[in-house]
Amino acid sequence: MKAFITKYALSSGVYEVEGDLHIPPLGARQYFEVVPAKLGGINWYFGKDFQLSKEDACSRVREMFNRREASLRISLADLSDKKAIALQQIKNSSL
Secondary structure (H helix, E strand, O other): OEEEEOOOOOOOOOEEEEEEEEOOOOOOOOEEEEOOOOEOOEOEEEHHHEEOOHHHHHHHHHHHHHHHHHHHHHHHHHHHHHHHHHHHHHHHOOO
16 A cells, blocks of 8 residues: 655655555554655654545645744744844943
8 A cells, every 4th residue: 555654744755655554443543554664764654644645645745834834934923023122132232
C-alpha cells in the first residue's frame, strides 16, 4: 500500500512510500509502517503524519502551512513590538 508521509512537509518535503497500514483493536491510533524504512530509520508514522490519498495529503499540507503562517505572523508582530520598545528606550536615553 502507498502513503504520503507529510510529517516533514514544511522542512524536507512530502515522501511517497510503500508500507502497511495497521489498525489496532480497541480504538488505538492507526499507524503506517514503512517497509523497508527509508526515512532516517523511522519505521512508523501515526495519526496525521501520513495520508493515503493525494487529496488528503494536499489538504494536510495546506493545514500545516496555514498554522505555521499564523504562528509566524504572531512572532513577527511580537518582534515588531519589541523593536519599537527598544528604539523608544534608545530615543529616551540620556546619552
